Amino acid sequence: DGGITQSPKYLFRKEGQNVTLSCEQNLNHDAMYWYRQDPGQGLRLIYYSQIVNDFQKGDIAEGYSVSREKKESFPLTVTSAQKNPTAFYLCASSMMTGRQPQHFGDGTRLSIL
Amino acid sequence: SQQGEEDPQALSIQEGENATMNCSYKTSINNLQWYRQNSGRGLVHLILIRSNEREKHSGRLRVTLDTSKKSSSLLITASRAADTASYFCATDEREYGNKLVFGAGTILRVKS
Numbered sequence: 001d002g003g004i005t006q007s008p009k010y011l012f013r014k015e016g017q018n019v020t021l022s023c024e025q026n027l028n029h030d031a032m033y034w035y036r037q038d039p040g041q042g043l044r045l046i047y048y049s050q051i052v053n054d055f056q057k058g059d060i061a062e063g064y065s066v067s068r069e070k071k072e073s074f075p076l077t078v079t080s081a082q083k084n085p086t087a088f089y090l091c092a093s094s095m096m097t098g099r100q101p102q103h104f105g106d107g108t109r110l111s112i113l
Numbered sequence: 114s115q116q117g118e119e120d121p122q123a124l125s126i127q128e129g130e131n132a133t134m135n136c137s138y139k140t141s142i143n144n145l146q147w148y149r150q151n152s153g154r155g156l157v158h159l160i161l162i163r164s165n166e167r168e169k170h171s172g173r174l175r176v177t178l179d180t181s182k183k184s185s186s187l188l189i190t191a192s193r194a195a196d197t198a199s200y201f202c203a204t205d206e207r208e209y210g211n212k213l214v215f216g217a218g219t220i221l222r223v224k225s
Binding site for chain 1: 143144146153154155156157158161201205212213215216217218
């Protein structure tokens with residue numbers, strides 16, 4: 001079955017540590033997205049990519065970095081510069097850009113030790 | 114620029130009743146989408162309505178769009194316990210480029 005796989009489901013970060021969240025899709029979608037969700041809130045866009053080797057900052061990119069070396073993969077690194085990283089992180093993809101319905105993974109919950 | 118705002122924030126109904134959720138937005142849109150999120154899971158796309166459409170149906174779901182009032186509503190008829198989830202609207206804002214803007218969501222609880 002086609003879909004989006006995020007791993008790990010739970011992740012813990014120590015102070016000063018960078019962590020990388022994985023996102024893989026086999027839907028042959030061009031566009032991929034990373035969102036952050038805080039309790040009781042909607043989704044905020046961190047980064048998005050419309051094509052391999054290209055990505056754009058979203059609304060809250062500070063303290064995060066991404067790469068898009070393969071069409072199927074869009075990993076997100078939460079750097080030590082992100083002072084409040086505890087949140088639920090969701091990866092999504094779509095056939096083209098934002099006008100198309102997005103397909104989501106089941107998220108990674110990141111907590112601080 | 115968070116745009117979609119859902120109302121109410123939370124809704125509790127009995128199984129079999131209808132549930133109505135509303136979404137308001139601020140600027141011109143290409144389309145408006147509704148998503149469902151079960152606790153601890155990703156979002157699932159429910160329905161997309163284009164700016165030139167006024168109403169759309171999908172199974173027990175009915176979505177309306179009023180571009181003059183910049184608002185949309187999602188109606189779930191004959192609700193079931195399995196409909197318990199958070200529901201989000203997302204707008205494709207013309208001035209915001211190729212991205213969706215999500216509201217804060219409505220938490221729906223259907224009691225059996």
